[in-house]
Amino acid sequence: MSERKGVRETTLTEEAYQKLRWDIVSGTLEAGSPLRLDNLKQRYGLGYSPLREALNRLHSERLVTTVALRGFTVAPLSLSEMWDAVETRIHIEAEALRRAIEYGDDEWETEIISTFHALAIKAKRLQDLTEQPPKEEIKALEERHHRFHHALISACRSNWLLDFSQKLYVETERYRFPVLGGSMAASSRDVSREHQDIMEAAIARDADRTVALLTAHYRRTGETLSARYAPESEANVAHRPKAPAL
Template sequence: MPVLTPASPSARGPAPTLIKRTQATQLLERLRNDIVAGHMPPGERLIISALAESVGAGQTPIREALMRLVSEGLVTLEDQRGFSVAPVSRRELVDLTDTRAEIEALAMRSSIENGDDVWEGNLLGAYHRLSKAHKRAEDGHSINPDWEERHNHFHAMLVGACTNGVLLQLRAQLYDRADRYRKLSTRYLKAPRDDLGEHEALMNAALARDCAKAEELLKAHIRLTAQIILAEGTVQAP
């Protein structure tokens, strides 16, 4: 039976303070975080009554949250079977990577073109925080949650001055779907890679307002992650 983990800070950043979050929104964030983190594995059935009991919520907000996740591609809804965690596949990861690389690059270009000195300071600060964290957790087998939060924040700051709300919405959904593959992979953490160097080069190109260079680096960064996961062989066809 799926059980929601305690609520954790969203990788998408803080919610607007002027908007009162509904119970459905809070449940949505918890469900999304659990699926992306791999706590609810691909294909697991999501029984509304069981989820409602685990968090002491009504079935209506649970259903609303699950329907939102269906639209985001993290949950499936089938006749006779109900809701399930969306499956993973090599084909989806390839398609997801290609699409995300283009959308993320467009959002970053808008951010570079519109960013002011406040944006520059935020990006510098995000990189500085990332540089101070260790990627590997103390157990040696998992990603350090503190590094994870700082990594997500750095990428959010890259697109922080983007003025296209639709692009940002698409970018957030694709980021979560790609992040799930990364967290399901055991090889991602072990593969030799200059993580900090890649992020520093990205930051420098963005601050230099070199859109072409920044886009080239960002797409290579995203595709290298997918290549590492695909090489592991745990994500099966189709």
């Protein structure tokens, strides 16, 4: 049971969880495909128990579905589910943001500024690249993106709001990931600008403006993803929120 070299850093369950999560979010394991225990065991070189436990954690995050006695599958993707996640996220984070703006102290402001810059630098570097950035780099970008958005609402003083926001972030990450790798430079949006505006409004303690900017930011992302996943289809318009304008 010992690791290659001496001490093991984390539990095998954690390892299984991280690897599976990455393979699902990055699309290596396709949506809807069944996850056979035997396969996974061979693929990751881990036993049944850690895999099973990891699969259960992923189930509670809605990344995998499971039916009793019929095993696990990668959770399917659908535009209507994506829009549900986007709109719910707006509803949750709008409230969290208002509270964070009310309660946030110097440390909160500092964290927003530093995570913003970490994100902006990374985004700039990847955007300037001529070739397609490697998946590892996209992962790092996603992490900084996550940290920035978390920093915005971190002072809201509600564990439940933070928890729900986290869950919705994970859900939308799956949809966002393949697009991030695509034509980043070609995008007509200046996402970094949007982030900066949100940051400035938050630090200026203008709650209404910050919420409006964040809402627009998320809806634009949703629209980008809609276009990416169903370029020709008109069907996805039905999933759009009723009030897309600010």
